[in-house]
Amino acid sequence: AAGVIQSPRHLIKEKRETATLKCYPIPRHDTVYWYQQGPGQDPQFLISFYEKMQSDKGSIPDRFSAQQFSDYHSELNMSSLELGDSALYFCASSLKIAGGYEQYFGPGTRLTVT
Amino acid sequence: GNSVTQMEGPVTLSEEAFLTINCTYTATGYPSLFWYVQYPGEGLQLLLKATKADDKGSNKGFEATYRKETTSFHLEKGSVQVSDSAVYFCALRPYSGGGADGLTFGKGTHLIIQP
Numbered sequence: 001a002a003g004v005i006q007s008p009r010h011l012i013k014e015k016r017e018t019a020t021l022k023c024y025p026i027p028r029h030d031t032v033y034w035y036q037q038g039p040g041q042d043p044q045f046l047i048s049f050y051e052k053m054q055s056d057k058g059s060i061p062d063r064f065s066a067q068q069f070s071d072y073h074s075e076l077n078m079s080s081l082e083l084g085d086s087a088l089y090f091c092a093s094s095l096k097i098a099g100g101y102e103q104y105f106g107p108g109t110r111l112t113v114t
Numbered sequence: 115g116n117s118v119t120q121m122e123g124p125v126t127l128s129e130e131a132f133l134t135i136n137c138t139y140t141a142t143g144y145p146s147l148f149w150y151v152q153y154p155g156e157g158l159q160l161l162l163k164a165t166k167a168d169d170k171g172s173n174k175g176f177e178a179t180y181r182k183e184t185t186s187f188h189l190e191k192g193s194v195q196v197s198d199s200a201v202y203f204c205a206l207r208p209y210s211g212g213g214a215d216g217l218t219f220g221k222g223t224h225l226i227i228q229p
Binding site for chain 2: 004031033035041042043044045046047048049050055056058090092094096101102103104105106107108
């Protein structure tokens with residue numbers, strides 16, 4: 001079965017640079033979520049989108065922004081990168097009409113800021 | 115606010131031992147509850163879920179029952195295998211009817227199964 005696709009899988013940036021992470025949800029899924037997982041930490045919810053509209057917001061820094069496009073893929077834009085932004089970034093998707101209870105996670109993008 | 119508390123690891127067991135990983139939660143209303151598993155270097159895989167009180171989620175020999183009276187969702191397996199070694203996360207989704215709410219995770223329990 002098709003899964004959530006994230007690109008790139010690995011990304012190395014320097015402080016103060018900008019990064020863009022992409023997420024392609026499972027086909028027919030209409031909702032995407034972004035999470036950040038620091039080393040040895042639990043995933044922290046950042047933001048979610050349904051039908052291109054922001055739906056829920058968690059602990060997303062003001063330096064980060066995200067959007068969902070008409071084909072349901074999503075991008076997380078991160079500016080003025082800091083060392084503390086080094087983490088695994090997961091995207092998840094769900095189907096709202098099914099209650100949205102089950103979120104399916106992608107393999108993650110490992111961002112390293114040097 | 116919402117929170118999930120699960121037992122800290124690592125938890126080390128011998129193969130074929132009985133497993134319990136405790137999870138309790140704090141939330142208003144009736145959240146949905148989940149267990150996710152994360153193998154080294156991989157993403158999170160949904161293991162099982164329960165969406166209302168007294169529901170029992172089960173998958174691959176694992177099971178957990180949604181206990182509202184004790185606000186718990188403990189994970190159990192009767193006989194663990196080496197391949198079960200991973201990090202297990204308990205998570206909740208608040209009840210809002212909207213369907214796009216972010217999950218709140220516990221800190222994770224690292225399970226190590228020795229042959």
